Amino acid sequence: MTESFNTERPKAATVRLMLPYHLRNLARVEGDVRLKVCAPVTLRAVLDALEARYPTLRGAIRDHDTGKRRPFLRFFACEEDWSHESMDVELPEAVAAGREPLLILGAIAGG
Secondary structure, three states, X not given: OOOOOOOOOOXXXXXXXXXXXXXXXXXXXXXXXXXXXXXXXXXXXXXXXXHHHOHHHOOOOEOOOOOOEOOOEEEXXXXXXXXXXXXXXXXXXXXXXXXXXXXXXXXXXXX
């Protein structure tokens, strides 16, 4: 009897990420960030890949303990606000394919 093993690796996508100035400065990057992310491409998977590549961003986007988004940051995908979506919902195919960026924006507060 022969056994066959699935040796396929999870499919990886290249996601384009746009960060606000203060996060780019903290990570010491200029322009967009391109990340390899294994499917399924979710906010959690993208942020995990971002923090693995740029450890200085750990805790700057998500709370260390809860993993929730920091209050003054917003996530946008395909011109839609994803800030209140579950971290485990798959991002739009255009973002997963790198055709559209995932934007992380700093919210502006004041009076």
